[in-house]
Amino acid sequence: MQPEEKTTGEHVYLTYAYLNASEYDDFGSLLDDDVTVWLPGEDPVHGKELVILQEYSRDLVYSLESVWATPGGVFVTGVVHARLDPADAMGFVDILTFSPHGLLLVRKRYHARMSGANQPLTARESSVFRPALRGRLGKLFRRWAPC
Structure with a gap:
């Protein structure tokens, strides 16, 4: 790992x-x-202050949850919630770009509402999910030769 990558x-x-830590x-x-920050559904915010x-x-x-570094930037995935309302959590992906000096220059965020833990599928979700899963598993196992 290069020194600038470590930084x-x-x-x-x-x-x-x-x-x-606020x-x-x-x-x-x-x-x-x-610095510029792009958040879904909002105008970009420019400037440090x-x-x-x-x-x-x-x-x-x-x-x-995970951090991936690429030559073009860093991808961060995780969960974010308001400090006083952890039940309102959202999954997010931040794409970060850094200046040559290692300072955050651009952050673009994508997010998705989190479904409840162990929340059962609705009837509609289940009717779509099961055949699709069976089809994918069938294709996968057809590729494998029995031992």
Whole structure:
């Protein structure tokens, strides 16, 4: 791992750790002055101060599931919820781009509402899911030769 890759990786984890701890000044130290944040259904937010204000006003808690680094950026998946309402959790994917100095330059977020844990499928979901699963499993097992 190159030194700049290590710094970027550390900055990814620190970004979410600072937000979880409500340490917005420390979070701001990881942002480029020209940072831009794109959130679903909202206008993009430009500039360090506005991004810090946005995060402060949302007061979210992040649980990271995985982080992938590519030459074009870093992909982060996890679950996010309001600090005071963990039941309203959403799955998210953040695509992060860093400046040459290792500061966060762009964050694009995609999210999906989380279904309840062990929530049963509806009749419609079940009627679509089961045949599709059977079809995929059938194709998979037809490819395997018996021993």
